[in-house]
Each structure stands twice: as C-alpha cells, then as structure tokens.
Amino acid sequence: MVRLIAFLAGLGFVGILLYSLIMGAVSFVSEPPAKTVEHEFHLHPKELHLASDGPLGKFDRQQLQRGFQVYKEVCAACHSLHQVAFRDFKDLGFSEAEVKAIAKGWATETPSVNPETGEPATRKSTPADKIPSPYANEVAARAANNNALPPDLSLMSKARHDGGAYIYSLLTGYTDQAGFKNHAGQELLKEFPDAKTPDGLHFNPYFANLNIAMPPPLAADGQVTYADGTVATKDQMAKDVSAFLVWSAEPKLEARHQTGVAVMIFLLIATVLAWFSYRNIWAGIKH
Amino acid sequence: MSFPWANHYAPKHPLMRWLDEKLPLPRLVYNAVGAGYPVPRNLNYFWNFGVLSGAALGIQLITGIILAMHYAANGLVAFDSVEHIMRDVNSGWMLRYAHANGASFFFIVVYLHIFRGLYYGSYKAPREMVWLLGLVIFLLMMATAFMGYVLPWGQMSFWGAKVITGLFGAIPVVGGPIQTWLLGGFAPDNAALNRFFSLHYLLPFVIAAVIILHIWALHIPGSNNPTGVDVKGPQDTVPFHPYYTAKDGFGLGVFLLLYCGMLFFAPNYMGHPDNYIAANPLSTPAHIVPEWYFWPFYAILRAFTFDIWFIPAKLLGVIAMFASILLLFFLPWLDKSPVRSGNYRPAFKKFFVLLVIDVLILGYCGGAPAEEPYVMISQLAAAYYFAHFLIILPIVSKLEKPLPLPNSITEAVLAKSGQA
Numbered sequence: 001m002v003r004l005i006a007f008l009a010g011l012g013f014v015g016i017l018l019y020s021l022i023m024g025a026v027s028f029v030s031e032p033p034a035k036t037v038e039h040e041f042h043l044h045p046k047e048l049h050l051a052s053d054g055p056l057g058k059f060d061r062q063q064l065q066r067g068f069q070v071y072k073e074v075c076a077a078c079h080s081l082h083q084v085a086f087r088d089f090k091d092l093g094f095s096e097a098e099v100k101a102i103a104k105g106w107a108t109e110t111p112s113v114n115p116e117t118g119e120p121a122t123r124k125s126t127p128a129d130k131i132p133s134p135y136a137n138e139v140a141a142r143a144a145n146n147n148a149l150p151p152d153l154s155l156m157s158k159a160r161h162d163g164g165a166y167i168y169s170l171l172t173g174y175t176d177q178a179g180f181k182n183h184a185g186q187e188l189l190k191e192f193p194d195a196k197t198p199d200g201l202h203f204n205p206y207f208a209n210l211n212i213a214m215p216p217p218l219a220a221d222g223q224v225t226y227a228d229g230t231v232a233t234k235d236q237m238a239k240d241v242s243a244f245l246v247w248s249a250e251p252k253l254e255a256r257h258q259t260g261v262a263v264m265i266f267l268l269i270a271t272v273l274a275w276f277s278y279r280n281i282w283a284g285i286k287h
Numbered sequence: 288m289s290f291p292w293a294n295h296y297a298p299k300h301p302l303m304r305w306l307d308e309k310l311p312l313p314r315l316v317y318n319a320v321g322a323g324y325p326v327p328r329n330l331n332y333f334w335n336f337g338v339l340s341g342a343a344l345g346i347q348l349i350t351g352i353i354l355a356m357h358y359a360a361n362g363l364v365a366f367d368s369v370e371h372i373m374r375d376v377n378s379g380w381m382l383r384y385a386h387a388n389g390a391s392f393f394f395i396v397v398y399l400h401i402f403r404g405l406y407y408g409s410y411k412a413p414r415e416m417v418w419l420l421g422l423v424i425f426l427l428m429m430a431t432a433f434m435g436y437v438l439p440w441g442q443m444s445f446w447g448a449k450v451i452t453g454l455f456g457a458i459p460v461v462g463g464p465i466q467t468w469l470l471g472g473f474a475p476d477n478a479a480l481n482r483f484f485s486l487h488y489l490l491p492f493v494i495a496a497v498i499i500l501h502i503w504a505l506h507i508p509g510s511n512n513p514t515g516v517d518v519k520g521p522q523d524t525v526p527f528h529p530y531y532t533a534k535d536g537f538g539l540g541v542f543l544l545l546y547c548g549m550l551f552f553a554p555n556y557m558g559h560p561d562n563y564i565a566a567n568p569l570s571t572p573a574h575i576v577p578e579w580y581f582w583p584f585y586a587i588l589r590a591f592t593f594d595i596w597f598i599p600a601k602l603l604g605v606i607a608m609f610a611s612i613l614l615l616f617f618l619p620w621l622d623k624s625p626v627r628s629g630n631y632r633p634a635f636k637k638f639f640v641l642l643v644i645d646v647l648i649l650g651y652c653g654g655a656p657a658e659e660p661y662v663m664i665s666q667l668a669a670a671y672y673f674a675h676f677l678i679i680l681p682i683v684s685k686l687e688k689p690l691p692l693p694n695s696i697t698e699a700v701l702a703k704s705g706q707a
Contacts, residue, residue, distance in 0.1 A: 002620045003681045009614075010677025013607060017670040020593045020600075023665055028659050045651070055552040083370045151564075155370070158555060159563035249563070252380040253375070259381065260551025267547060271540030278533040285525060286704045287328045 010283035025250040042060055043205040043207070045165035050243050056261070057202050058254055059247055061093040067244025068092055071239050073224050074217050075153060076107065078145065080133035083154035084248050087127040099127050125202050146200050148202045148213030157242070158249040164242045169206040174216040177203035290509065292521040294322045319502060325524035326531055327512035329700050333407075334510070334531075335538035336400035341498065343393035348491055350386040358438065360484035366565040383465035384554040390432050391557045392546045394580035400513065405618075406639055408515050408627030413508040415619040422615055424494055429581070430487040431490040434483040436578055437475070438450050441562030446575045448475040448483070454588070466521055469657040474568060489700050499594040513626030514699045516692055523696040548694045582653030583646050584608050586665040587672065607669065614676050620674060624684035631690040634683050638675060 013238065071081070086103035094102065094239035109122035110132045125132060133152075135141035141149055157163030177197050181187045189196065197203040201211040218234045226232050247253070297302045307314055312483045317323045334568060357376050372379035403419070404410055410418035411625030433451060437444045456466040519526055525531075536665070549556065557579055561572045577585055589622040591604035614621075629636045645668050652665035693699035 002617060003623075006614070006617060006621055006677040006681065009610070010673050011676070013610070013673035014670045016593075016595055016603060017666045018671070019595075020591060021670075023593050024659070024663055024666065028663070033659065083367070083374065088374070118369060155563040158561050161560055163560070230348040256380060256551055256554070257383075260547065263547050263551060264544065267544050271537065271544060273359060274533070274537040274540045278537045281529050281533045285328060285530070286700050287330075 013146040037188065037192040038209055040186065040191065041180070041183075041188050041205055041210060042159050042208065043169070045162045045206060046172075048165040048239065048242060049166045050164055050239075050246060052243070052246055052253055056257055058257070060243065061160065062228055062230075063240050063243045064092045064247050065094070066228065066230060066237075067240035067242070069224055069226065069246075071244055072102075072107075072152070072219075074237075074242065076131075076134060078134060078141075079153045080135075080150075080156050080213075081131040081248060082133060082249075083130070084151055085130050086125060088251060091247070095126075103129060106132065108134050111136075119208060146213060150214070151244055155249045157246045163249065164246045166206065167245055168238050168242040170212075171204040171218055171241070173204050174202060174234055175205065180205065186228065196213075218225040218249040288391060290325045290518065290521075290524065292317075292524075293325050294526055296323055298572075300408060320532070321443075321528045322526040324506065325518070325521075326510050326527050327398075327518060327523060327696050328525045328697050329514065330510065330531070330534075331513050332538065332582045333399070333403040333513075335542075336396045336403060338535040339396040339538060339542050340393065340400055342542070343389060343396055344491065344494060344519040346389045347351055347386060347393060347673070348495075350389060351491065354382055354386055355488060358484075360438065360481050362440060362480050362566070364691050365438065365480060365538075369439045381550075384491050384550050387551045387558060388554060389582065390435065391578070392542070393428070393546055394432070396542065397428065399578075401425070402643065405642075405647065406629040407511055408622070408624075410510040410619050411622065411627050412619065414511060415506070416504040417501060417508075419616060420504055420620060421496055422612070424497050424501060426612065427490055427494045427497065430582065431487055431494065432578065433533070434487040434490075436562075437480065437483045438487060439562060439676070441507070442564045442566060442570075442572050443562040443575070445475055445566035445568065445570055446478060447577055450575055451577070452479075453609075454605045457599070457605045458460045459602070474667060475566075511627065512632065512696060514696055515631070516694075516696055516699070519695045519697075521649055537578060551690065576654055579650070579654060582651070583649035584653070586649040586653035587611050587669045589653070589662065590666045590669040592662060607673075611669075611672060614673075615616045618680075620677065622680045624687065624689065625694065626689040631692055633690065634687045635680075638679055639682060641671070642675050645675070 051058060051063070071079075086099055086106075089099050090096065103125040106125050110125045110129045112121050113119065135144065138145040138149060157167060160166040177287040178189060180203070182188070193239060194262075195210070197211045201213055202213045202215055203210060218237050221231075221233045221235075224232050224237060230236060250256075296307070296314045298307050303313060306312070314323075338525060341613065354372065357368065357379065357416075366411050369383065376382070404418065404421070409679075433447070437448045447472075451471045452466050454468050455469060456462045458465060467473055469479075470476070471482060512518075559576065559578075578581070585608075588608040589606040591600045591607060592601050595603065612616070624632060626632055629639055632642070648668045648673065649665060652661045654659040693702065
C-alpha cells in the first residue's frame with residue numbers, strides 16, 4: 001500500500017516536472033530571453049595583489065596609512081565609516097598622540113548636546129568615538145547627492161565579491177561610454193542604443209548596473225600628497241584606499257592568520273599522534 | 288545492549304561503587320560509548336561521521352552560548368552588535384567565524400552521515416527508529432540553521448526570512464495569516480528577529496535530546512556495518528572503547544584540521560557578501576539565495592514553474608520541497624530488499640551513484656540564479672530525485688538479484704585480508 005501510494009506520488013511529481021521542463025524549453029526556444037546590457041557589458045574586477053592576501057598575509061602599514069589619508073581627504077567627504085573608532089587607527093601604526101590629534105582634527109565633529117541648553121550640538125572627537133558620519137542623517141545625505149545615498153564603507157570590501165579588487169576596479173574603472181566595447185568587440189551604444197547613461201549618473205563597467213551616481217572621486221594624479229614620498233597617481237591612490245578598506249572590514253586579519261597557523265600546527269601534531277594510537281590499538285585485529 | 292558477551296561495568300574504586308549504587312551515570316556512559324558497547328570490527332571511515340556530527344553540535348553550542356552573551360536581538364542594533372563582536376570582543380571574531388563555519392561543517396558531516404546510511408541500508412529493519420529519529424534531528428537542524436542565519440540581520444538574513452516564511456504564504460486560504468503569525472507582523476521585523484533568536488537558542492537543546500534517543504535506539508540492535516550482515520558472535524565485534532574511540536579520535540583530528548583551515552584562512556568563503564550589508568526592507572538583493580546546505584531543496588522549490596489546473600506553481604514547489612524530505616521517512620518501507628549493504632546490490636549501487644550526482648547537480652542549480660539553463664537542469668534533476676526514491680528503489684528492491692552475502696562479518700574480514 002505504501003509503495004503503491006509512493007509510486008503514484010512519484011509519477012505525479014515526475015510528470016509535473018517533465019511538463020514544466022517541456023513548457024519551459026518550448027518558451028525558451030520560441031521567445032529566447034532578451035540579453036541585458038549588464039550581462040553583456042559588465043566587467044569582473046581587475047587583479048589586485050595586497051600584502052594581506054593569502055593565508056600568511058600581513059597588512060602593509062605604510063600602505064594602510066596612505067589609504068587612510070585618501071579616505072580622510074577624499075572619501076570621507078561623503079562616505080561614513082561608522083563601524084571604525086578613532087582608537088582603531090593605532091592598528092595602522094599611528095601613536096596614541098597621533099590618534100588623538102586625528103580625532104580632534106577630524107573635519108566632521110561628533111554629534112552631542114549643548115550641556116547648558118540641551119540643544120543638539122557637536123563637539124571635537126576623542127579616540128573612543130566612532131568616525132562621525134559626514135551627514136546628519138539619510139535625508140541630508142540624499143539631499144546633498146542628487147537623491148543617491150553614499151553607502152557606509154566600513155564593510156565594503158566584504159560586502160562585494162572580490163571586495164578589495166572590486167573597490168580598486170571601480171575607482172579606476174570610469175571610462176567614456178561612447179565607443180566602449182566588451183571583450184567580444186561589441187560596442188555598447190550600437191548594441192543597446194537605449195542604454196545611454198542618464199544625466200547625473202556616470203558610466204562604470206565595474207558597477208553592477210553600469211551607471212553609478214558617484215562622480216569619479218580620484219580625478220587627478222597628485223590629488224593627495226603622501227607624507228612618505230610615494231607618488232600619488234590615480235592608480236596608486238585607488239590601490240592604497242582599497243587596502244585601507246580591506247583593513248577596515250577585517251581589522252583582526254593578522255591575529256586570525258597568526259592564530260590559525262598555531263592552531264593548524266597543534267592539530268597536525270595531535271592528529272598524527274591520534275593516528276599512531278589508532279594503529280597501535282588496532283594492531284593485530286583484522287578489520 | 289543486547290549482546291550477551293558485552294563487557295560488564297565493574298567499578299573497582301569504593302567511591303565509584305558508591306556512586307554506582309546511588310546514580311549509575313558512569314555505568315550509562317560505559318555501556319553507551321565505553322567498553323560495554325560491542326561494535327562490529329569492520330566499520331570503515333564512513334562510520335566516523337556520527338561522532339563528528341556530535342562534535343559539531345558541541346562546537347555550535349559552546350560558541351553559540353558565548354556569542355549570545357554579546358549579541359543583541361533587536362532590529363535596530365543586531366547588525367552592529369555582530370560587528371561589535373567581530374571588532375571589540377576579545378577573540379570575538381574567532382567565536383563568530385567558528386560558529387558560522389561550524390554550521391556549514393555540521394551540515395557537511397551530517398550529509399555524509401545520511402548518505403552513509405542510505406548506501407549501507409542503515410535505515411532498514413531493525414534500525415528504522417534510528418533512521419526516523421535521525422530525520423527529526425535533520426529537520427530540527429534545518430530550522431535552527433535557517434533562524435540562525437537571520438540573526439546577523441544582514442540583507443540575506445532579512446530577505447531569506449521573507450522568502451522562507453513566504454513559502455507558508457503559498458498555502459491556500461490560511462497561508463497569508465499563517466505567514467503573519469509566524470513573523471509576528473507583515474514583514475520580518477523586531478518581533479520575528481526576537482522569536483527567531485529565542486528558538487535558535489532553544490532548538491539545539493531539543494536536538495541534543497533527540498540525539499540521546501537516536502543513540503538509545505541505535506544501541507538496541509547495535510551498529511550496522513559495511514557488509515550489512517548481522518553480528519553473529521563475539522568474534523565479530525570489538526568494544527567501542529578503546530577501539531572506536533581511538534579511530535574517532537583520529538577522524539576528529541582530520542575534521543578539525545579542515546574546519547580550522549576554513550575558519551582561520553577562508554572564513555567568508557561559504558557566506559554571501561550581501562550579508563555584510565545591513566538589512567534594508569526597501570532594497571531587494573539581485574539574487575536571494577539561502578546558505579549552501581539548503582541549495583538542493585531550494586532548487587526543487589524553484590523547479591516548479593507552471594501552474595497545474597488550479598494549483599499555483601509556488602504551492603507545487605512548496606509541496607515538493609517538503610515532500611523531498613518527508614519521503615525519506617517512508618524509506619524503510621519503500622526499499623524492501625532484505626540485503627542492507629549497497630556492496631552486495633549491483634543495480635542499487637549504480638542508482639545510488641546517480642542519486643549522489645543528482646543531489647550535487649541540484650545543489651549547484653539551487654545556488655545559481657533562477658535563469659536558463661539552470662531551471663531546466665534542476666527540473667530534470669528534481670524529477671530524478673523523486674523517481675529514485677518513489678519509483679526506482681521499490682522496483683529495484685523487487686527485481687534485483689543481490690550478490691552472495693558473506694556468512695559473517697569475521698568471514699568477510701578474513702577473506703579481505705586473505706586477498707591483500
């Protein structure tokens with residue numbers, strides 16, 4: 001009885017699935033799905049090699065400090081970094097006094113209340129504060145940016161596939177839409193004449209829908225002046241800020257790698273010992 | 288344990304004798320996983336995965352209890368409290384990655400444990416109850432894992448909760464109210480997050496309780512073995528301790544090496560980047576996918592694309608997805624072949640290999656976007672899945688001519704070592 005019911009239920013499921021398959025195949029052949037401009041012209045991130053890559057990777061502190069400078073002088077005008085506190089910048093190799101100075105001198109002040117009146121006010125930041133957002137709230141952020149919301153950057157490098165490489169590619173990927181061709185040699189505006197980038201948006205083939213609200217932030221070489229003498233080309237600034245955002249998303253990366261190595265060595269020894277004890281106990285027993 | 292030659296617990300120390308009279312807990316342990324439990328001597332490495340599943344549950348319980356001390360189940364701060372754990376709690380990053388990857392490794396070992404049972408016929412008489420309780424554990428695990436994935440309150444958490452509770456919305460007439468009742472609102476919000484946290488903390492202990500029943504039910508007939516032949520005498524078994532504790536110890540070492548390799552060197556490999564974006568009810572992710580261990584079932588759900596008469600495709604998908612697990616409860620009565628082990632069932636063995644490939648294909652399609660050719664492939668694969676259990680297995684078990692079985696476990700072992 002169970003098997004009869006099972007047999008009928010099985011035939012039912014298989015029948016419906018094969019029916020769906022045939023119907024799907026027929027409609028796939030009769031009306032093939034239209035190709036989308038994103039599918040044809042979106043680019044995968046470029047290669048980016050950072051010192052923090054790989055199982056033994058460590059941060060390049062010089063590069064993190066340069067990347068921090070790019071964030072502070074360029075990105076921070078619009079993008080918050082609210083998971084990161086000023087005290088965390090000690091990880092970048094800054095001294096206690098330098099961190100205090102960075103907090104105190106930050107362009108945006110930390111929201112507070114006036115102790116006399118209770119009215120909203122701002123005050124200088126301290127190392128214990130999180131990085132203040134450049135905008136009071138989402139409405140203010142959208143109002144200042146043509147109704148687009150600049151996302152928080154704290155976790156950006158973990159919130160996208162190939163995070164670090166994605167940020168680097170996006171920052172260096174702005175290009176002229178006219179004449180843009182994909183790897184197959186097709187020209188975007190010839191294949192999709194309706195896909196012209198609307199006013200107020202900027203063409204960037206590394207962005208998911210190809211048109212991004214953010215204007216090219218790294219506009220010219222030498223936009224920041226590095227203290228360590230590194231030449232601030234657009235490419236260099238993009239690499240450095242990507243490295244910084246990899247740090248901001250995963251500040252415990254070095255501790256993780258170091259602990260991991262010790263754990264693996266311990267487990268390897270323990271497993272070898274366990275294997276010998278297994279062989280020893282089973283010696284003489286055929287199995 | 289029903290084998291008369293099992294070792295008997297005989298405490299030597301007066302304190303242990305005293306304890307044995309008052310509360311024979313050491314005796315229970317001795318008989319359950321000590322020298323008092325005789326186990327077939329020929330178990331292969333596939334028999335490690337039961338103990339490994341228990342170890343994985345232990346890891347989840349310990350890391351989870353500590354994480355709960357730092358996590359805040361409130362829609363306003365849940366996402367940031369997870370980042371607080373990652374950044375400011377001492378070794379919090381390790382706890383959280385251990386818990387997130389621990390869930391994946393729990394499913395890896397449980398899937399291997401289930402497929403071992405499927406191949407060696409461990410679901411057949413006299414072990415039906417072991418199999419049924421195992422499926423209950425599997426269902427509880429799925430519920431726990433789903434609710435746990437909602438807690439970080441990222442984009443995939445939120446939209447996953449919305450899609451999965453939306454499945455109940457497919458039920459005619461009462462579906463909508465049921466979904467609202469489950470969520471405590473019209474969309475996932477604080478009420479849903481709080482109840483998911485409460486249940487996510489509760490269910491692992493329910494799992495632990497069902498595991499006790501699972502092991503209890505196992506100890507009545509005793510463990511199955513790769514030949515599927517019953518134990519005939521003392522020469523067929525060895526005591527669980529020290530023989531299988533030693534072998535499981537080695538297996539546990541290998542498991543921990545792989546698990547820690549992932550935890551420390553690729554902790555986000557099995558996660559989805561979108562879950563590092565805070566939940567936003569106004570922005571739908573391009574592709575909503577569950578965690579990888581649900582992909583085969585997700586593929587079955589999405590394989591139903593056409594309405595049949597008055598039944599909408601979504602409802603068919605929901606029915607099929609639940610049926611794909613519920614049918615396993617009937618497996619002991621669908622496969623009537625008296626031979627347990629797939630080693631002695633040539634036709635069954637071929638179909639079993641097909642099933643493994645089929646489930647892997649379903650898993651791949653479940654993780655892919657809902658586009659062609661993935662939908663057509665998953666329709667074909669889902670059809671095979673149902674056909675395998677509901678049509679092929681009952682027929683094969685009737686028609687197949689099994690290979691000759693060894694007379695005993697010892698005979699099989701000696702024949703093998705004679706060849707070598």
